[in-house]
């Protein structure tokens with residue numbers, strides 16, 4: 001029984017300089033792509049009622065609304081479902097958000113990235129600070145009150161003060177959720193080919209992260225995951241499902257899913273996908289050891305951490321015995337154990353890649 005689904009919309013008006021997500025500027029392919037998406041869903045979705053549906057990208061907000069309506073109508077939902085769509089500020093107008101609301105969308109995630117115009121310009125965003133603030137107001141006034149924004153820290157020429165300004169602006173907005181991402185420059189993005197000057201170093205990135213965490217917390221945005229902060233009861237149910245290592249469908253080009261013990265991955269090629277959306281490029285049945293590793297890897301992203309008793313029962317292991325070296329090495333500065341939960345400290349979150357690699 002699968003109750004969560006991700007749908008990938010791989011179109012953007014232009015590529016941001018830092019972005020390596022699967023997205024293309026070929027908007028003329030939207031109709032053909034959407035028909036393939038409907039086909040994949042019709043073939044693989046087993047009509048369970050969904051708790052969460054997440055339409056991400058790319059930029060779902062550049063898809064004409066009639067396609068989005070048809071997409072959502074393919075699914076059934078539970079009573080307290082969460083249905084999120086990602087939008088870019090430059091696409092937002094009130095009729096668009098009202099239509100989303102009518103289709104049953106009840107959460108919006110907006111890629112703001114920064115409120116600093118010269119930084120926005122240097123990363124090739126198509127909006128400025130004023131239009132982002134306007135877009136947030138429009139979403140709120142149009143009746144979708146569950147609104148998340150994404151911000152990036154560690155951007156070229158960004159100072160600690162610049163980022164603190166972004167956070168201080170954010171905490172006073174009518175939003176319920178903030179995702180903070182440290183800039184990552186992966187291969188294939190513009191910045192990988194044209195490395196920017198004046199990138200904040202790791203220490204400055206860490207200072208930005210820590211400063212943001214404490215300002216957010218003092219304004220009622222509680223951290224529940226490495227990069228995510230929410231007002232009370234406004235965490236992303238969809239993303240928590242990933243971190244709890246539960247099943248989900250993944251529909252669309254480059255989407256991945258986790259069903260019946262298999263992790264499966266769709267093709268990255270939009271043309272291949274349009275031609276035949278019904279075959280996954282790769283599927284892997286997880287061994288018990290792999291499942292355990294994923295449970296640790298994903299679960300430790302949450303501030304709550306992982307419940308050792310549950311893991312021992314589920315995998316028939318003695319977690320402490322198996323991982324005592326790692327636990328001793330990192331406790332109490334980076335990892336803490338309390339009430340059967342193992343979790344990162346805030347300092348641990350900043351070193352999480354290294355520590356998780358030890359577990360895996």
Ligand SMILES: C[S@@+](CC[C@H](N)C(=O)[O-])C[C@H]1O[C@@H](n2cnc3c(N)ncnc32)[C@H](O)[C@@H]1O
Nearest residue numbers: 018019057058059087088111150181182183184
């Ligand atoms: C899947 S993207 C799509 C969101 C939407 N298209 C937008 O850009 O407004 C979700 C978020 O990931 C973050 N992101 C993308 N590439 C990143 C990178 N290289 N480093 C850090 N964060 C990144 C951005 O904050 C972005 O809003």
Ligand code: SF4
Nearest residue numbers: 012015016019057058
């Ligand atoms: S950050 Fe968002 S808008 Fe920019 S290229 Fe990536 S997916 Fe597209």
